[in-house]
Amino acid sequence: MDPHWQRRVRESFLRQGLMQHLGAELVAVRAGECEIRVRYREELTQQHGYFHAGVTSAIADSASGYAAYSQMPPDHSVLTVEYKINLVAPAAGDMLIARARVVRSGKTLKVCAADVFAVKDGAENLCATSLSTIMAMAGKSDAPSSTEGASAQR
Amino acid sequence: MDPHWQRRVRESFLRQGLMQHLGAELVAVRAGECEIRVRYREELTQQHGYFHAGVTSAIADSASGYAAYSQMPPDHSVLTVEYKINLVAPAAGDMLIARARVVRSGKTLKVCAADVFAVKDGAENLCATSLSTIMAMAGKSDAPSSTEGASAQR
Amino acid sequence: MDPHWQRRVRESFLRQGLMQHLGAELVAVRAGECEIRVRYREELTQQHGYFHAGVTSAIADSASGYAAYSQMPPDHSVLTVEYKINLVAPAAGDMLIARARVVRSGKTLKVCAADVFAVKDGAENLCATSLSTIMAMAGKSDAPSSTEGASAQR
Amino acid sequence: MDPHWQRRVRESFLRQGLMQHLGAELVAVRAGECEIRVRYREELTQQHGYFHAGVTSAIADSASGYAAYSQMPPDHSVLTVEYKINLVAPAAGDMLIARARVVRSGKTLKVCAADVFAVKDGAENLCATSLSTIMAMAGKSDAPSSTEGASAQR
Numbered sequence: 001m002d003p004h005w006q007r008r009v010r011e012s013f014l015r016q017g018l019m020q021h022l023g024a025e026l027v028a029v030r031a032g033e034c035e036i037r038v039r040y041r042e043e044l045t046q047q048h049g050y051f052h053a054g055v056t057s058a059i060a061d062s063a064s065g066y067a068a069y070s071q072m073p074p075d076h077s078v079l080t081v082e083y084k085i086n087l088v089a090p091a092a093g094d095m096l097i098a099r100a101r102v103v104r105s106g107k108t109l110k111v112c113a114a115d116v117f118a119v120k121d122g123a124e125n126l127c128a129t130s131l132s133t134i135m136a137m138a139g140k141s142d143a144p145s146s147t148e149g150a151s152a153q154r
Numbered sequence: 155m156d157p158h159w160q161r162r163v164r165e166s167f168l169r170q171g172l173m174q175h176l177g178a179e180l181v182a183v184r185a186g187e188c189e190i191r192v193r194y195r196e197e198l199t200q201q202h203g204y205f206h207a208g209v210t211s212a213i214a215d216s217a218s219g220y221a222a223y224s225q226m227p228p229d230h231s232v233l234t235v236e237y238k239i240n241l242v243a244p245a246a247g248d249m250l251i252a253r254a255r256v257v258r259s260g261k262t263l264k265v266c267a268a269d270v271f272a273v274k275d276g277a278e279n280l281c282a283t284s285l286s287t288i289m290a291m292a293g294k295s296d297a298p299s300s301t302e303g304a305s306a307q308r
Numbered sequence: 309m310d311p312h313w314q315r316r317v318r319e320s321f322l323r324q325g326l327m328q329h330l331g332a333e334l335v336a337v338r339a340g341e342c343e344i345r346v347r348y349r350e351e352l353t354q355q356h357g358y359f360h361a362g363v364t365s366a367i368a369d370s371a372s373g374y375a376a377y378s379q380m381p382p383d384h385s386v387l388t389v390e391y392k393i394n395l396v397a398p399a400a401g402d403m404l405i406a407r408a409r410v411v412r413s414g415k416t417l418k419v420c421a422a423d424v425f426a427v428k429d430g431a432e433n434l435c436a437t438s439l440s441t442i443m444a445m446a447g448k449s450d451a452p453s454s455t456e457g458a459s460a461q462r
Numbered sequence: 463m464d465p466h467w468q469r470r471v472r473e474s475f476l477r478q479g480l481m482q483h484l485g486a487e488l489v490a491v492r493a494g495e496c497e498i499r500v501r502y503r504e505e506l507t508q509q510h511g512y513f514h515a516g517v518t519s520a521i522a523d524s525a526s527g528y529a530a531y532s533q534m535p536p537d538h539s540v541l542t543v544e545y546k547i548n549l550v551a552p553a554a555g556d557m558l559i560a561r562a563r564v565v566r567s568g569k570t571l572k573v574c575a576a577d578v579f580a581v582k583d584g585a586e587n588l589c590a591t592s593l594s595t596i597m598a599m600a601g602k603s604d605a606p607s608s609t610e611g612a613s614a615q616r
Contacts, residue, residue, distance in 0.1 A: 042171045045170065052171070084392040104394075287389060353478065
């Protein structure tokens with residue numbers, strides 16, 4: 001296994017422009033597990049003033065992807081194939097925390113589960129739960145090549 | 155039916171802080187259909203420089219919600235129960251467009267399908283497809299009450 | 309709460325023609341939890357000789373529905389709105405066991421998670437995991453009315 | 463491409479013990495498309511006398527798998543990674559028909575959509591819609607080896 005996987009995960013997270021734009025932080029990464037949180041801001045809301053499902057989903061997806069990525073060799077890249085998320089309660093609170101874990105780790109495909117909690121007055125309430133399929137792409141760098149970067153922007 | 159549903163949808167969209175923060179625009183809303191687009195910015199990327207799945211999902215979710223909301227009476231509010239999304243190709247391009255439609259319109263629950271296209275050099279490529287369950291909440295305003303607004307922020 | 313909910317669940321299970329046809333048994337039902345198992349037969353296979361995903365899904369769905377139904381009042385009926393299932397390993401073994409639990413119990417909608425295990429040489433191996441949305445239908449009997457029964461068959 | 467893919471699909475279908483046990487028929491298979499139907503019997507019901515979601519799901523899953531398999535080389539085997547299904551109306555009628563099509567055909571993963579219709583008094587009513595991820599397994603026979611067959615039964 002790759003001894004530098006924690007650094008790889010942290011560097012990849014910092015390259016995700018969306019995570020910075022949402023103000024999300026990578027709280028913890030362990031083998032097969034990842035935790036991401038984001039504080040409340042008006043820029044993150046849906047029409048009632050709660051966190052938008054897009055924010056809940058974005059941190060659940062990144063946490064699931066990095067939980068899976070932590071178990072991949074260094075020359076692999078991580079790709080979300082699909083996910084399903086149930087929004088079980090309004091995401092109302094000061095902060096959202098997504099906790100993801102690998103449920104089944106195949107060579108090519110990994111299945112992850114994530115729970116998202118809304119923190120309000122210090123108490124955590126489950127507001128969403130997801131199930132994801134993540135793919136390991138062998139021989140593809142996790143960073144954009146200069147060519148790829150240009151083409152991605154186009 | 156409500157003769158003002160188009161205005162209701164547009165006003166609700168403008169209250170979604172996240173849609174403004176992502177730079178998303180409500181392109182079109184018809185009975186049972188909705189289209190939302192967002193232009194490429196570095197703030198919206200994942201680690202390879204493509205649009206992050208969180209952006210793809212956020213506009214697919216809002217488009218699905220508003221497609222459903224267009225068929226609800228004025229004193230109802232819209233809530234995403236759950237969705238599943240397949241990310242079928244890299245979201246690489248200048249712009250993403252989400253097009254959602256109501257597949258089945260029950261009184262309480264509506265099922266919506268959405269396709270998301272990445273526009274590159276003028277061509278649209280399918281990059282994601284989703285299936286959502288949306289709930290109509292009778293007697294709940296679509297806007298936050300002053301009490302709710304405060305509690306949402308807390 | 310209904311003191312007779314265990315009997316209600318068992319009677320409803322016995323009315324499911326498919327569960328009998330597959331040879332499935334209701335092993336246990338507790339408040340918010342349900343366990344169903346089915347023994348291997350050639351009639352239940354896919355092309356490689358493993359249990360077909362349709363069997364895995366059917367017992368995961370019935371177990372999820374009855375976990376939810378156990379928490380409903382007696383004049384309510386149970387309906388699966390949707391589910392997603394990941395088939396994480398070949399369902400190879402003598403027996404399949406589905407264990408479902410209610411993750412979130414709303415008045416109208418309940419969210420359930422189920423795991424399905426293949427039992428082989430006495431060991432249980434996770435072969436599938438699902439996430440379901442279940443609806444409580446107030447004022448609708450769980451049994452077919454004579455009219456309904458006729459119309460269902462037509 | 464394989465000139466014998468239609469025969470491959472039909473032979474594989476006949477090896478699925480469950481399809482025979484349910485009385486399901488392979489109606490049509492075209493490149494990237496498949497249709498399966500099943501007639502009403504009491505053995506296929508849920509508690510209200512409608513078709514059980516397990517039947518609806520089983521034919522949607524097999525139709526999706528064979529739509530995908532029709533686009534695979536002859537030395538490949540087909541595997542359902544996951545699917546999500548919305549049960550949008552009671553499956554009440556004389557017959558169920560599942561129609562599946564490949565939405566996106568990657569080399570390793572294919573994404574399929576399926577609609578299931580209940581036929582009643584000659585009219586087709588949409589009762590379910592699904593979205594599936596299907597995997598092509600290179601170098602794995604679609605038929606059980608004698609060893610595999612034995613191990614599957616154990």
